[in-house]
Amino acid sequence: MSTPRRTHTGSRRNEQARAAILSAATELLAEHGTAGVTIDRLAAHAGVGRQTIYRWWPSKDAVLLDALVHSAEHAVTIPDTGTLHADLDHFLRATFEAAGIERNRRALITAAIAAQDDPSLSEALDNFLTQRRTALTNLIERARTRGEIPPTAPIDLAVEQAFGVLWYRLLFHPSALHADTATALATALTTQLRATP
The missing domain is CATH 1.10.10.60 (Homeodomain-like)
Known part of the structure; x- marks a missing residue:
């Protein structure tokens, strides 16, 4: 047997x-x-x-960065409400709120600094940021597919603006890293994308 x-x-x-x-x-x-x-x-x-x-x-920093990536995947979902402004508002509010948690903010800043001298950590950070940018790009491209924004709308620029504001606040003005800022940013980006000639 x-x-x-x-x-x-x-x-x-x-x-x-x-x-x-x-x-x-x-x-x-x-x-x-x-x-x-x-x-x-x-x-x-x-x-x-x-x-x-x-x-x-x-390294330790690589573990902390991976923990943040794991947390972000659960905290920041990709909405599909049917309108660009609502999708942007949901995504950006969740992103700003997650980044605004003090432990996350400190870990992101530490990882960004350490990545300057650590190629493996730099690659991990770049993968994380690329993942976030791709998620936002896909969200806006859905609006273009729906005909909500013109085919020539500068999606890449809008994505860079969104994360540019996030990282500026993250590094230099953390007291302004809150949901109201995200909502104002969502409104501004929606207006800009819809007004593309």
Whole structure:
């Protein structure tokens, strides 16, 4: 009689460990700030070994950035209300609110600074920003498909303006990084896109 084959659970355990590390990074970031998060503290909080963390991330900052990406994917959904202004308002409000949380703001700034001298972190940050820009680009392109804005509407410029305002406030004027700013920005961008000659 043959022995039943055991179900392979390695990938599931790996995913559980990775999720535990990202969760630990988010919790420690909220509790201690970026300076208070270390690889040792992350490992202890997640219940894994240091080598498990280094299997997926080259540095602490890379873990924190990945935790922010994971959080953003859940906090900022892609709306489809049927109108450009409502979609922009929903997306930008959620984005500004998520970035305005102090632990997220500090982690984003830390990652942006560290990425200047860390190629792997720079690539991870660029992938994150590209993902966010693509999401907003697709949202606006839907409005063009509906005929809500002209075919010549400068979508790339509007996307750069949206994230330009976000990062300016993030870096230099964090007290203005709130939902009302996002709504005003959504209104301005909608007007600009619709008025394209």
